[in-house]
Amino acid sequence: MIRLEHVTKEFAPGRGIFDVSFTVESGTIFGFIGPNGSGKSTTLRHLMGLMASDEGKATIGGFDCWNQSKEVKQLVGYLPGEISLPGDMTGADMLHLMQQLHRSDPARQQRLLKRFPFETKTKIRKMSKGMKQKLAIVGCFMKDAPVYLLDEPTSGLDPLMQERFLEWLELEKRAGKAILMSSHHFPEMEKACDRAALIKDGRIIVEADIHELVRSSRREYTVVFRSEAEAAQFAVRIGVEPKREEVRFQTDERLTLNQVIAHLTHYDVQLIRPSADDLEQVFLHYYGEGETS
Structure with missing residues (x-):
C-alpha cells in the first residue's frame, strides 16, 4: 500500500534522504526510527506529496505521491510531528471543520x-500540548482512511493516553489499515510495530521484523556478587571494569550468555539483572556500529 523506491532528496551536501526504500502492506504497522534530523519527517512529507524527490519514486495505493497528490x-x-492549528478556533470548531472536509462518520x-x-x-x-495532541489524533483518525502516516504520534501524551493510543492502533491494524509511524519512544514501537527501519543521516541502516531486530541486538546485564574481590575476578575474565560488587556487561556474538553463565558457576552470585529487552538497545547497537569517525 505504501511504497518508496530509492527516494533521494538532497538539500545540501550530506543533508537530506538518500536511496530510501521500503514497503508497508495493508494490515501492518511499520516503525520508522531515528534521531532528530535523520530524515524521518522528510520521508513522510514525500509520501504526503509535500516534496518532490530528486530521484526515486513514492507511491500510496498505486498513486504517485507527487504527481497524483490529490488522490x-x-x-x-x-498526523504531522509539529501540530499547528488555528489558535482562535475551539476544539469543537476544528473537529466540525475536519468532519465536513472528510465527510467522516x-x-x-x-x-x-x-x-x-x-x-x-x-x-x-489555550490548550496544553497534550490536549492539542489528542485533538490532532482524533482529527487524523476520524477520517477512517486506509493509510495513516504518523509522525511522533504520542508526543505530549501521558502514559494512560499512550496505552490507549497503542490499543487504537491495534484495532486499526486489524481493520486492514497500513500504518507508518515514526517515534523516539522505543517501548511503544516494540509493542505496536510488525517491522521497523532505522534511519541515520538520511540513509536506512537496517530494516527487519521488529522482534528480529530486538533479538539481534546486544543485551546488557548486571551481576551482583557477594564480594568486591569476586566481582573484580569475574570482570577480568570477561574484559570489563567492575563497580564495587557489581559487574555490567553486554552479550553479543563475541560474548554469549552461555559463556557468561559458565564463568559464573565459580562465584557466589547474589543477583543477575537483565536490561529492558527493547528497541532502545537495538538503536544504540546499530548506531554505535555505524560510527566510522
Missing part, C-alpha cells in the same frame, strides 16, 4: 473522543 491525500490520514468521532477525551470548548491557543 493520495484522499487515501491518507496524516460522527459516531467514529465520538468513539475517538471517548478514548482520547479533552475539553472541546477550549480555544486551541
Whole structure:
C-alpha cells in the first residue's frame, strides 16, 4: 500500500534522504526510527506529496505521491510531528471543520473522543500540548482512511493516553489499515510495530521484523556478587571494569550468555539483572556500529 523506491532528496551536501526504500502492506504497522534530523519527517512529507524527490519514486495505493497528490491525500490520514492549528478556533470548531472536509462518520468521532477525551470548548491557543495532541489524533483518525502516516504520534501524551493510543492502533491494524509511524519512544514501537527501519543521516541502516531486530541486538546485564574481590575476578575474565560488587556487561556474538553463565558457576552470585529487552538497545547497537569517525 505504501511504497518508496530509492527516494533521494538532497538539500545540501550530506543533508537530506538518500536511496530510501521500503514497503508497508495493508494490515501492518511499520516503525520508522531515528534521531532528530535523520530524515524521518522528510520521508513522510514525500509520501504526503509535500516534496518532490530528486530521484526515486513514492507511491500510496498505486498513486504517485507527487504527481497524483490529490488522490493520495484522499487515501491518507496524516498526523504531522509539529501540530499547528488555528489558535482562535475551539476544539469543537476544528473537529466540525475536519468532519465536513472528510465527510467522516460522527459516531467514529465520538468513539475517538471517548478514548482520547479533552475539553472541546477550549480555544486551541489555550490548550496544553497534550490536549492539542489528542485533538490532532482524533482529527487524523476520524477520517477512517486506509493509510495513516504518523509522525511522533504520542508526543505530549501521558502514559494512560499512550496505552490507549497503542490499543487504537491495534484495532486499526486489524481493520486492514497500513500504518507508518515514526517515534523516539522505543517501548511503544516494540509493542505496536510488525517491522521497523532505522534511519541515520538520511540513509536506512537496517530494516527487519521488529522482534528480529530486538533479538539481534546486544543485551546488557548486571551481576551482583557477594564480594568486591569476586566481582573484580569475574570482570577480568570477561574484559570489563567492575563497580564495587557489581559487574555490567553486554552479550553479543563475541560474548554469549552461555559463556557468561559458565564463568559464573565459580562465584557466589547474589543477583543477575537483565536490561529492558527493547528497541532502545537495538538503536544504540546499530548506531554505535555505524560510527566510522
